[in-house]
Amino acid sequence: MKQFFSIDDVSDLKQLLEEAKVVKENPFELKGNIRNKSICLLFLNPSLRTRLSSQRAAQNLRVNVTIFDVGSGGWQLEFTDGAIMNSDKAEHVKEAAAVIGTYFDLIAIRAFAKLEDKDYQEQVLSQFMKHCPAPVVNLESSTRHPLQAFADLVTIEAYKKTKKPKVVLTWAPHPRALPQAVANSFSLWTQAAGYDLTIAHPEGYELAPEFSGNAKVEYDQRKAFEEADFIYAKNWSSYSNYGEILCKDSNWMVSEDKMKLTNNAKFMHCLPVRRNVVVSDAVIDSKDSLVVEQAENRIVSAQTIFKRLLS
Amino acid sequence: MKQFFSIDDVSDLKQLLEEAKVVKENPFELKGNIRNKSICLLFLNPSLRTRLSSQRAAQNLRVNVTIFDVGSGGWQLEFTDGAIMNSDKAEHVKEAAAVIGTYFDLIAIRAFAKLEDKDYQEQVLSQFMKHCPAPVVNLESSTRHPLQAFADLVTIEAYKKTKKPKVVLTWAPHPRALPQAVANSFSLWTQAAGYDLTIAHPEGYELAPEFSGNAKVEYDQRKAFEEADFIYAKNWSSYSNYGEILCKDSNWMVSEDKMKLTNNAKFMHCLPVRRNVVVSDAVIDSKDSLVVEQAENRIVSAQTIFKRLLS
Amino acid sequence: MKQFFSIDDVSDLKQLLEEAKVVKENPFELKGNIRNKSICLLFLNPSLRTRLSSQRAAQNLRVNVTIFDVGSGGWQLEFTDGAIMNSDKAEHVKEAAAVIGTYFDLIAIRAFAKLEDKDYQEQVLSQFMKHCPAPVVNLESSTRHPLQAFADLVTIEAYKKTKKPKVVLTWAPHPRALPQAVANSFSLWTQAAGYDLTIAHPEGYELAPEFSGNAKVEYDQRKAFEEADFIYAKNWSSYSNYGEILCKDSNWMVSEDKMKLTNNAKFMHCLPVRRNVVVSDAVIDSKDSLVVEQAENRIVSAQTIFKRLLS
Numbered sequence: 001m002k003q004f005f006s007i008d009d010v011s012d013l014k015q016l017l018e019e020a021k022v023v024k025e026n027p028f029e030l031k032g033n034i035r036n037k038s039i040c041l042l043f044l045n046p047s048l049r050t051r052l053s054s055q056r057a058a059q060n061l062r063v064n065v066t067i068f069d070v071g072s073g074g075w076q077l078e079f080t081d082g083a084i085m086n087s088d089k090a091e092h093v094k095e096a097a098a099v100i101g102t103y104f105d106l107i108a109i110r111a112f113a114k115l116e117d118k119d120y121q122e123q124v125l126s127q128f129m130k131h132c133p134a135p136v137v138n139l140e141s142s143t144r145h146p147l148q149a150f151a152d153l154v155t156i157e158a159y160k161k162t163k164k165p166k167v168v169l170t171w172a173p174h175p176r177a178l179p180q181a182v183a184n185s186f187s188l189w190t191q192a193a194g195y196d197l198t199i200a201h202p203e204g205y206e207l208a209p210e211f212s213g214n215a216k217v218e219y220d221q222r223k224a225f226e227e228a229d230f231i232y233a234k235n236w237s238s239y240s241n242y243g244e245i246l247c248k249d250s251n252w253m254v255s256e257d258k259m260k261l262t263n264n265a266k267f268m269h270c271l272p273v274r275r276n277v278v279v280s281d282a283v284i285d286s287k288d289s290l291v292v293e294q295a296e297n298r299i300v301s302a303q304t305i306f307k308r309l310l311s
Numbered sequence: 312m313k314q315f316f317s318i319d320d321v322s323d324l325k326q327l328l329e330e331a332k333v334v335k336e337n338p339f340e341l342k343g344n345i346r347n348k349s350i351c352l353l354f355l356n357p358s359l360r361t362r363l364s365s366q367r368a369a370q371n372l373r374v375n376v377t378i379f380d381v382g383s384g385g386w387q388l389e390f391t392d393g394a395i396m397n398s399d400k401a402e403h404v405k406e407a408a409a410v411i412g413t414y415f416d417l418i419a420i421r422a423f424a425k426l427e428d429k430d431y432q433e434q435v436l437s438q439f440m441k442h443c444p445a446p447v448v449n450l451e452s453s454t455r456h457p458l459q460a461f462a463d464l465v466t467i468e469a470y471k472k473t474k475k476p477k478v479v480l481t482w483a484p485h486p487r488a489l490p491q492a493v494a495n496s497f498s499l500w501t502q503a504a505g506y507d508l509t510i511a512h513p514e515g516y517e518l519a520p521e522f523s524g525n526a527k528v529e530y531d532q533r534k535a536f537e538e539a540d541f542i543y544a545k546n547w548s549s550y551s552n553y554g555e556i557l558c559k560d561s562n563w564m565v566s567e568d569k570m571k572l573t574n575n576a577k578f579m580h581c582l583p584v585r586r587n588v589v590v591s592d593a594v595i596d597s598k599d600s601l602v603v604e605q606a607e608n609r610i611v612s613a614q615t616i617f618k619r620l621l622s
Numbered sequence: 623m624k625q626f627f628s629i630d631d632v633s634d635l636k637q638l639l640e641e642a643k644v645v646k647e648n649p650f651e652l653k654g655n656i657r658n659k660s661i662c663l664l665f666l667n668p669s670l671r672t673r674l675s676s677q678r679a680a681q682n683l684r685v686n687v688t689i690f691d692v693g694s695g696g697w698q699l700e701f702t703d704g705a706i707m708n709s710d711k712a713e714h715v716k717e718a719a720a721v722i723g724t725y726f727d728l729i730a731i732r733a734f735a736k737l738e739d740k741d742y743q744e745q746v747l748s749q750f751m752k753h754c755p756a757p758v759v760n761l762e763s764s765t766r767h768p769l770q771a772f773a774d775l776v777t778i779e780a781y782k783k784t785k786k787p788k789v790v791l792t793w794a795p796h797p798r799a800l801p802q803a804v805a806n807s808f809s810l811w812t813q814a815a816g817y818d819l820t821i822a823h824p825e826g827y828e829l830a831p832e833f834s835g836n837a838k839v840e841y842d843q844r845k846a847f848e849e850a851d852f853i854y855a856k857n858w859s860s861y862s863n864y865g866e867i868l869c870k871d872s873n874w875m876v877s878e879d880k881m882k883l884t885n886n887a888k889f890m891h892c893l894p895v896r897r898n899v900v901v902s903d904a905v906i907d908s909k910d911s912l913v914v915e916q917a918e919n920r921i922v923s924a925q926t927i928f929k930r931l932l933s
Binding site for chain 2: 662716
Binding site: 036038040064066068072073074075078082083084085086087090091092094095096098099100102103104 | 896
């Protein structure tokens with residue numbers, strides 16, 4: 001593994017999940033020599049779980065970790081080749097990525113979608129991967145959130161009762177327009193893991209075809225929930241009408257009565273979650289809610305990837 | 312000790328002060344196994360001494376320490392049960408506290424009073440303590456600043472000449488409305504230590520009865536200073552007219568001529584201090600000023616508490 | 623060495639460059655006992671290389687490092703003696719420096735010029751050096767950037783082909799008014815190293831005499847470039863018309879055709895650099911560009927200084 005941008009960087013998902021299990025059971029056990037290694041976490045956007053779980057993952061590995069908030073600690077970066085930089089951008093990614101990648105042994109980057117047309121070009125991550133000599137890890141980019149999806153798989157693997165559980169990724173309402181990154185990666189990773197994936201959402205909320213893949217699409221949320229083993233709630237804005245909110249229908253909130261349609265499904269969400277908008281208190285506070293354990297597994301997924309890339 | 316929210320969490324103040332002495336004399340000596348432990352410091356407000364002394368305390372203990380600026384690094388939290396979260400709060404404390412308390416072995420939180428009516432309910436700290444599985448340490452909450460008071464006691468213990476020194480907590484002017492937290496905790500801790508406490512302030516600045524306790528109250532600052540062994544200056548806003556500034560009388564500034572009324576008293580302040588508003592240059596720059604040593608003892612108090620809670 | 627504010631603190635430049643070479647070759651080798659030491663990096667301004675290279679330097683030395691963003695993490699400091707602090711400054715540097723210097727074994731400070739008349743008094747650094755009990759390191763002050771100049775010398779030493787290379791510090795255009803700190807230090811350090819220094823700039827951009835020293839001054843950039851071994855580009859605002867932009871002439875941009883006038887000169891810049899304003903893409907992307915290696919040597923210069931001051 002040379003980088004961790006997407007599931008395409010994982011040639012052996014089964015093996016990776018095995019490694020995660022070992023990391024979870026023995027978080028402080030080290031093999032191989034990664035002494036003196038140093039990780040840099042770059043944030044272009046706010047973060048709670050990603051920021052904290054990545055730091056804890058590095059601490060568990062006993063490697064150094066440095067946080068850099070690009071906007072507040074530093075300055076705006078230019079990402080366009082050939083730009084005449086006489087405006088608000090003080091440094092080109094060519095220098096920034098080259099320098100940071102010289103300073104550290106691994107660079108992990110968070111750069112949300114701006115809900116602008118060129119998001120799917122993944123400019124920030126692709127430019128960093130191009131110009132940075134150290135391996136790059138995706139801490140959520142415009143279109144993907146692979147460490148989240150990896151943590152979600154670790155969670156599902158621990159709770160699934162059948163080899164091919166029915167997993168439902170359901171859209172849910174939200175007051176703000178959000179990226180599709182979590183949904184995109186969840187779709188790719190659950191399909192790669194061989195689960196039976198249904199994506200439920202109002203019309204107009206179809207994911208990009210390269211991300212929905214062979215998942216079943218269902219516009220009737222109640223129908224989707226029938227016999228489900230896992231309900232994964234998440235809001236995203238429209239891909240076809242890019243970045244737009246087409247629906248705020250509160251009937252799409254995940255509620256107790258809908259959970260009763262399932263096969264005693266576990267409830268999942270990547271957090272942060274808007275209570276009583278995305279999901280009712282009763283569901284997220286129930287014994288079947290896995291949201292905190294999912295979050296805990298973010299340490300596991302980050303630590304497993306850092307370990308691979310530093311070894 | 313399961314948490315460190317207030318002096319009520321200290322069942323053995325004398326023993327705690329003994330432990331602090333040992334920590335101060337041998338800051339790098341470790342007993343017990345706290346290897347691999349990890350502390351998270353959460354800031355909802357700015358900080359200098361608390362932020363830096365807490366980090367140094369963790370470094371002395373050779374445990375990992377992670378800073379999280381909730382507002383700038385993350386997002387606003389919702390603290391109200393049952394809230395329909397369709398506005399500006401992106402995450403409920405239920406999830407935030409549960410997740411952060413899963414990631415780390417100890418959580419320390421700074422959350423100032425907002426000088427709003429419900430401050431005395433201590434919503435932030437109490438919600439974190441309720442939902443966080445790891446022990447919680449108060450780095451100054453709406454009504455209390457126990458690590459400051461503990462450091463103040465360590466300081467007084469080192470300089471007191473009698474078993475029951477006369478300690479005067481005197482209100483002083485300030486351009487802004489400040490919380491009562493430092494004054495409240497100083498009052499409780501000095502009384503618990505058995506000192507002879509007088510609180511001097513203009514009328515209308517009485518602390519809440521549960522904090523002033525059995526302290527003498529004196530409206531005449533000069534009279535209060537007579538025979539004092541320690542003068543502790545601090546501004547606070549009114550409790551009865553909650554959060555209001557009732558007085559800016561510069562005659563309440565601590566000055567050299569007033570210090571002459573004392574029993575060669577030491578001067579104390581928790582810092583940051585407004586020079587020539589709260590206290591004159593001559594007093595704070597004198598050989599009897601303990602403000603820097605007090606600040607230094609913030610490492611000692613934090614380290615002693617962290618050590619107890621992690622062991 | 624008791625502090626590192628300027629080249630005046632270096633009594634043995636040749637020896638310092640030797641130490642840097644050792645650090646560069648064996649970054650993780652430690653001699654002497656600096657276990658348990660702790661560095662604090664104070665930022666009054668944004669930073670990328672300085673912030674990250676200083677942290678990596680500390681990590682290489684296996685000492686603790688703490689970042690403090692004075693403005694966002696804390697509050698504004700008062701630097702004026704005798705001030706009546708009833709306005710926006712919450713703490714005087716006297717307390718801040720004394721306390722931070724008690725908490726840590728070394729304090730490193732970044733405080734840019736504000737392009738105000740009193741910049742050359744170096745108020746921030748001089749007040750910190752006065753009141754801080756721990757050694758102070760200059761991470762770029764109003765008039766100097768010695769860790770940058772030290773790194774530049776490490777770079778030139780590795781590439782120079784003659785004992786006394788011709789080094790040209792050339793002014794270049796920039797959309798914003800910038801301090802003279804980098805140019806000032808580069809001038810002093812290169813002259814101290816015995817290089818043949820020419821400073822090229824439009825009229826009105828003369829550095830302060832105490833910084834230009836015995837360097838040749840040349841108003842014709844092309845003429846300056848002839849036979850140069852190193853071209854160091856940098857923008858600065860006027861010193862005589864203090865802080866003003868007198869020229870934005872794009873003919874001063876460093877371009878390929880000008881580089882052809884040199885003795886196959888290496889191109890240098892401290893970064894961040896405005897591409898196609900200060901220097902053309904072709905020059906900075908050429909094999910003769912040393913900008914990333916210069917930046918890498920910032921770890922070396924910081925680590926060498928930290929090591930000296932902590933030993």
